[in-house]
Amino acid sequence: MRAVVVPEPGAPEQMEIQEVPTPAPQAEEVLVKVHATALNRADTFQRRGHYPPPEGASEILGLEMAGTVVETGSGVINWHEDDRVFALLDGGGYAEHTVVHKDRLMAVPPGLSMTEAAAIPEVFLTAYQALHWLGKIQSGHHVLIHAGASGVGTAAIQLARRAGADPYVTASAPKHDVCRDLGAEAAIDYNTEDFAERVSSITDGYGTDIIVDFIGAPYFQKNVDVLATDGRIIQLATLGGSTVEQVSLRDLMAKRAQLLASTLRSRSLGYKVNLTQEFAADVLPSFIDGDLRPVIDSKYDWTDVAEAHRRMENNENAGKIVLSVAA
Secondary structure (H helix, E strand, O other): OEEEEOOOOOOHHHOEEEEOOOOOOOOOEEEEEEEEEEOOHHHHHHHOOOOOOOOOOOOOOOOEEEEEEEEEOOOOOOOOOOOEEEEEOOOOOOEOEEEEEHHHEEEOOOOOOHHHHHOOHHHHHHHHHHHHHHOOOOOOOEEEEOOOOOHHHHHHHHHHHHOOOEEEEEEOHHHHHHHHHHOOOEEEEOOOOOHHHHHHHHOOOOOEEEEEEOOOHHHHHHHHHHEEEEEEEEEOOOOOOOOOOOOOHHHHHHHOOEEEEOOOOOOOHHHHHHHHHHHHHHOHHHHHOOOOOOOEEEEEEHHHHHHHHHHHHOOOOOOEEEEEOOO
């Protein structure tokens, strides 16, 4: 099979499509013909040599895919040849074929294309984990979502709305319409506005119950400032820096704040299976009736993967960048 490989870590042009061995499914695995995959920030970090895959995972880029079942392991009874499936991966999505544990696969909802399905797993499972498992979201909560026009951000807006919460987002001004169309109560321009002051004003000084943050150090103190009493900060990335020079523990204690940091890729198989199964049962029906939708910024043929990576690294996308794989 062919796959995108990175002979030497570096810039987007380091990626090449080469012939590599086709993986063979183990007893509880399924071999899938990949029709589409999608970009995530983690792919760009891994390409530069900064985010190695978990032990035992494929070193090929790509954390999600949609495709059709080709072959099943001896212990698989719930999937069959030509089934339309999609999944969150630990790696291996930028390829013509990939193997997936049987319990991490989900059936593509009726009416969704492979392109749309490939844009769901990483961002919606990440957002679901952040809001429901970590944030304990409830109806009436105020939720601040940083990088609201990112893939996870667009998913989090919709899931917060679905839970009966009020989502507010930070994003650059050109991306505000996308966020509002998805249900954001307010879109705050991080280039010109103080998000803590704006959210405090909107909520009449109450603040926000949950903050989903990808930026890190530059936002930390303002996150604490605008956090409501008993609020939770869900830290999913540190795109702006990871070291906070000064932290007032008194501020955290005064708010009875919870700071919850999480990555999903390094979680155990059991954790990811449970998350996938709960998401499939609870959330997937909402894609069928149109209450939720993947937000697709652009679609590239996988031979143009370098151009797609440049678009993401230039922060030009609002929503997911999808690669069509010529499998």
